[in-house]
Amino acid sequence: MDELSIRFSMGGGPPSAAVCAAWDTGQPTEQADPPALLSPQREWTAVAPGTTPMVFHGDAIISNGRIALAARRRAQAVEAYVLSHEGMVLRLRLQLIGSGGEAAARLGRLELVENTKGAACLELTYKNGQGAGLAAKFRIKKAEVAVQIDPGQGADRLRVECAGRFAVLPDFFADDILIDARNIPVPRIELPSENFLLHLAGQGETVATCVFENRKQDVVVTLAGTGDERKIGASEIPFEAKRVWVAILEGPGQWHTRDIRTEDAGKVLPLGWKMPFPAQWRVDLTRKEDLTDSWDMLLQQKTGGYLKPSLLGGGPEQLGGDRSRWNTVLGRYPYPCWSDQEGRGYIQPLKKKVLSFQGPAVVYPLNRVKETPLDAFTVVDIMRNTLGVGPCEHILDLEGQKSEYRGRATCSVRDTLGAIYEKKEQKQKHAEVEKILNDGLV
Template identity: 30%
Template sequence: MKTRQSLALSLAVVGLCAALGLFRSSLRLRPASCWAQEGAEGAVREMRDPCTHLYDTGPAPSAPVPDDAFARPDAWIEVPEGDAPAAFKGDAIFLNDKLAVALPRDGAGAAVYSRTSSGWQHRALLTPCAPDGDRPAALAGVEVIQNDMSAVVLGATFATDAGEKVKATFRLTTGEPILEIQAGQGTDKLVVDTRTRHVVVPDFFGDDMVLRAEAFDTPRIGLPTENFFLNLVEGGDAIVMCIWPSSDQGATVDFADRGPERGIVTCEIEWAEGGTVWVALLEHPGIWHSRAISSQDRGADIVLDWRPPFQAEWRGSFTQEGPFAGSWNFKDEPQERHLAPGRGEIVNPCWFDSERALVRMPQAPSGGEPPGRASSYRKLLIAYPIAPNRATPLTVLCPIDVIRRTLGVGPCQYILAMEGLGQQDHPTPDVVTEWVERQFKRKREKRQAETIRERLNQMADHVQRTQERIERYNDFARHIGQLCARQEQEQGTAGVAGELRKTAQDMERSIALRRDAMKTPEMVRSLADSIVVLIGQENVLAECERLGEELRSIGAAQDNTLAKCRMSVRWLKQQCRMAVVGRPEASGFARQIQAEAEQMLQQK
């Protein structure tokens, strides 16, 4: 929740935040030549009238949307601002400068088009469905709820073959490539048909998940996501992003038939009356890119046949067996080595230089592979934008922008808070020790003595909380293992229970493997006390740095363990979703474990 606050409070955190050394990476921007289409100014020139318009196409069809749709084509009749016709003679179509949405009179869904440099492109068909899962057969009526330059809101009623009514409200606002759909009477889910190559579920603590049709045998899988996912649309120029507010809403994807062109054709989001789903179209030539990686590429610098089309934070995910990927943000330095939240010390394998985007296929991570991907043969590198930086053109929306815009700043920050132990707002060992070392280097440790003590105390508390979180994961893994062991005795659930128990055991093993490196919170307090003792002594910078290194190492081990645990629980949730869909005999047990996994993930 946002409000103005007192300057005094603002100023109270100045020193603290200055110490954190924030925004270093985001401010270090690439030279202009790296970017395929450069800068905010150029993009701004492309901006058109962002206002919303509503048309009745009359006898003309809405599809394909003519290139000059924005210039009010003669064949269509614009519904004047404030008007609400009793009925549409043809298709209802409403648009802004980025999206066009058509409700065809002979269709049973909303066709969504994106404005591209080559005209309007069909990107998705959105179909509200009844509880029986059947798609409606026809559009039964359209009601104009709002029609002005700031927003068009239409209520649509669809009818099934059985005569059931399915209602939904569609809302498009000025200038945004985001369509809000609210479920009305008789709805149970929203079906999103797209020409999707991959579905990505980003994670802001551990690795992302990339779902590829070829990685699964089943025709349908449950998506291990809580609030959103990205459909990477065939061709690389569009991402269809689906967002919803409640983590109780599940999502699934359906695969097309087998074959070389096997892809993802449909996503479904659970959606009860009153619920909201947003569909955002992120459109830009080259907005995502994939490149096949072979085992011969291991260790070599691979120059991608692609440059990012705009400045932003870009993520590179190396797919593996199963849904998990190894995900890294593209950096500005080759093979940059640094401490990353959730990963410990890593060598970053994705980077930009002045002209190119490069990757180096990462080695297997230390500490073994996460569960569900024992064979870690990387097949594909997929690059996509994740967040804006200060050089990102204003006209570009990144996934984080869409989350903030749809769910709000608070929920967005909650999602970004990762395990509730996010780096920016929390006194992690790397953040605190680096600040403390700076004070010693600048010979300001005496003046800052009180703040140093306070910060080190906060750090020790943070380590304690993190350890407690890890122990909760450990208890959870043991609990799930015991549940599964019992169910393995039951016919019908034995197979699923055995698979889930293996994941739980893997998680316990991951924690056990890292216990030595994580030390204990008591040890961290002792090391912190040793730093405090150095204040006022001469020539102690080296000792301060040594202690800092030890603390950072403990923090990295904790981060790494936490990331492994989180991924394990996500994988467990994914396994349960797949079991619910594909193995009805074990669906009750799978739902129980799924609910417990979701609860574990939500407890930050």
């Protein structure tokens, strides 16, 4: 572990036990790189807990042992670092944008407004190219992996710079929207505002989870590059005078991808990936028409059978060793994604005329199971820790993930399915049809 990592982890202790801390680097640094933040001629000055100095002579650093924020005077954005197996690594940048589209250009005012062992917060005011101010508070809490951003004067949007091929709009009861940069030729697109956006970055080690309270304005995603190097560069999230959170899920195997070919239908394909911890892992499979089919990875038990975790709190579904399932759309079929007792992942693409897969399959941690370690985070963990229990009840229709799901009335099933079949949309909406039928049996 390098010197910077030791500083950020408060003496090298486990991140979960570390407390929040703040430093003044003494002199502004030139580059956004961990070694560059350390000057061999100068030492950082630790800010005593409970104090908030009026003046910072250099850059401001706050950390909770898991993540660290650097507010550099010569940078246009706040830099977020994570403590990884490689030491401290820069994972993303958070830049303020005004209502006219002018982005922050330089840091003007820097103030540490909270400095306790439980939380640290920087209030920053940037200037754009025209000299107008853009202000926000950036706050972290002990043992958590999220940055809370509260907009101030002039801040209209938050730009999250986190380059990667994929982004995901997760849906907890239907199919996700998987965005593959290689399939999008335009430089920017608008995405529906659904409270959540995931950036899948690095080589599978980083999931940047954006959570926001606004739902009126769409999120904008920018893209660049060509061919296999085409990537999603950033997302722009409207504040609408409400806070935004950006969490970093970090560690080997946090997400994984594998391309599926048409000729793979019916074949058992090892993913070449092992889940880093037990959880409810979401598998997004790409259909031929570039839509997404979302499945939850089965967990193999010692008996040879499988458990399918549930978000609804009614307990996991049990499947036999052949993973056999049936519904009215697909008939009898083997469940297409599972893990063995060692946590190794597999996919068996369906061999059905009504549903076939071609393109990337993407895996990421959606929710906890009983065996999930306390220091591991999933997407639902981030949602609960940021939005709070009340909004989660509204979004997930559950309380503490244990509420009773009461299904759907028979007349509602009849009317809804009738409308779908009348428009001949049963193939396109097969997942919705399956859910409606299952709801009617509850």
